[in-house]
Amino acid sequence: MLNGTTAEIKERSALRINPAKTCQPIGAMYASLGIHGCMPHSHGSQGCCAYHRSTLTRHFKDPVIATTSSFTEGSSVFGGSANLNQALENIFTIYKPEIVAVHTTCLSEVIGDDIPTIVKKAAEEGKVPAGCRVIHANTPSFVGSHITGFANMTKAMVNYLSEKTGETKDQINVIPGFVDPSDMREMKRLAGELNVNIVLFPDTSDVLDTPQTGIYEMYPKGGATVEQIASAGDSIATLALGTFASHPAAIALEDKCSVPTALLELPIGVTATDEYIDALRNYAAVEVPASIVQERGRLLDVISDMGQYLFGKRVAVFGDPDHVIALTRFLVELDMKPVYVITGSSGNHFETRVGEILKEQVPDAKIKQNADLFELHQWIKQQGVDLLIGNTHGKYIARAEGNIPFVRFGFPILDRMSHRVFPTVGYQGALRLVDKIIDAFFDKKDREAPEEQVELIQ
Numbered sequence: 237m238l239n240g241t242t243a244e245i246k247e248r249s250a251l252r253i254n255p256a257k258t259c260q261p262i263g264a265m266y267a268s269l270g271i272h273g274c275m276p277h278s279h280g281s282q283g284c285c286a287y288h289r290s291t292l293t294r295h296f297k298d299p300v301i302a303t304t305s306s307f308t309e310g311s312s313v314f315g316g317s318a319n320l321n322q323a324l325e326n327i328f329t330i331y332k333p334e335i336v337a338v339h340t341t342c343l344s345e346v347i348g349d350d351i352p353t354i355v356k357k358a359a360e361e362g363k364v365p366a367g368c369r370v371i372h373a374n375t376p377s378f379v380g381s382h383i384t385g386f387a388n389m390t391k392a393m394v395n396y397l398s399e400k401t402g403e404t405k406d407q408i409n410v411i412p413g414f415v416d417p418s419d420m421r422e423m424k425r426l427a428g429e430l431n432v433n434i435v436l437f438p439d440t441s442d443v444l445d446t447p448q449t450g451i452y453e454m455y456p457k458g459g460a461t462v463e464q465i466a467s468a469g470d471s472i473a474t475l476a477l478g479t480f481a482s483h484p485a486a487i488a489l490e491d492k493c494s495v496p497t498a499l500l501e502l503p504i505g506v507t508a509t510d511e512y513i514d515a516l517r518n519y520a521a522v523e524v525p526a527s528i529v530q531e532r533g534r535l536l537d538v539i540s541d542m543g544q545y546l547f548g549k550r551v552a553v554f555g556d557p558d559h560v561i562a563l564t565r566f567l568v569e570l571d572m573k574p575v576y577v578i579t580g581s582s583g584n585h586f587e588t589r590v591g592e593i594l595k596e597q598v599p600d601a602k603i604k605q606n607a608d609l610f611e612l613h614q615w616i617k618q619q620g621v622d623l624l625i626g627n628t629h630g631k632y633i634a635r636a637e638g639n640i641p642f643v644r645f646g647f648p649i650l651d652r653m654s655h656r657v658f659p660t661v662g663y664q665g666a667l668r669l670v671d672k673i674i675d676a677f678f679d680k681k682d683r684e685a686p687e688e689q690v691e692l693i694q
């Protein structure tokens with residue numbers, strides 16, 4: 237499919253080919269699903285909402301609910317105020333959520349619809365039942381990416397819901413970033429092992445990885461409750477996991493409720509997980525239990541056993557900025573060489589931080605923000621790699637270049653299923669990543685080795 241890609245690079249300033257990102261409302265919709273009893277609402281046309289829901293459903297393999305303002309030609313000209321007003325009445329009457337999280341789209345942003353004013357009018361007309369809430373985030377897709385949308389909606393949770401009562405609670409906030417439900421579950425498990433109370437928001441575990449019971453629940457038991465997000469204003473501190481997806485909400489909470497922020501990277505790999513554990517330990521003044529020390533030790537054992545197969549391997553990595561930064565750091569811990577590192581999102585911090593991580597081991601690495609998969613493919617054509625890591629879209633590059641070993645990581649993963657149940661964060665997640673990388677190398681070797689060189693034992 238990509239066999240026509242050439243190695244020769246021509247400078248482009250106004251064209252992205254196969255961008256390594258998607259649009260803001262997808263991130264906002266995903267974040268909204270991490271509030272218990274929440275109906276995400278897309279203020280725009282039906283097509284936007286259908287695309288966002290289907291992308292999330294294809295990644296999580298679970299039904300994703302959302303409503304839409306269903307813009308027509310009339311609303312495109314005169315604005316979507318009447319549509320949203322009617323939608324709020326319908327949503328609370330028919331679907332009975334505890335909270336509605338409205339995000340905008342390109343169209344409603346271009347029109348300039350004033351969401352707070354529309355919601356205020358609907359509330360005054362009695363269309364928002366007592367005790368129910370409506371929050372909103374502006375998510376214009378002509379700037380940013382799905383990560384910006386996630387960050388904006390998480391920040392909206394703080395702005396609308398978090399309160400400071402003056403009585404500090406024995407709890408730590410964790411803002412997890414745009415990670416899978418399995419990752420959120422693992423972050424909570426690690427905190428539980430340490431005996432630390434955390435308020436994780438948004439939290440899509442038990443929302444998008446629900447067990448099969450034979451009974452459909454529109455609002456599953458998971459998600460951070462409105463009360464929990466409100467209480468985040470009384471927490472000891474906030475751990476923001478990722479500069480791009482999590483930091484803006486943590487800063488908003490610091491400004492609004494004076495809860496101090498610790499900015500960490502996603503806990504992917506040994507050192508980043510150590511930092512997550514250490515931050516929880518320090519803020520909560522607890523000891524690290526033997527169970528966590530053992531988990532860490534098992535990971536180190538696997539890394540030292542498998543190091544011979546990983547050392548010096550050239551890797552191309554693409555995806556969301558917080559994920560790629562953390563993964564690059566882990567690949568360096570594995571003595572691998574991330575030679576091409578890109579994200580589709582914009583932000584100078586990406587290039588600065590990845591450059592810092594690679595300056596000793598891979599000083600000539602190509603690092604680029606706001607990049608696309610076409611250019612990454614061209615780099616690979618100029619000088620190949622041993623491994624490609626990224627979302628499902630990478631499989632066309634892997635295939636076009638003679639089936640490069642390819643590890644699926646990040647969002648979206650549309651052709652595999654394990655990401656929503658097996659984490660990539662924490663020591664357990666790092667074990668899984670090492671396992672996937674090793675399998676990708678050995679599978680290729682077994683597939684392509686001449687008959688007389690096929691090894692039973694590695």
Ligand code: SF4
Binds near residue numbers: 259280341
């Ligand atoms: S880019 Fe804009 S128009 Fe396209 S799906 Fe996203 S919000 Fe809708």
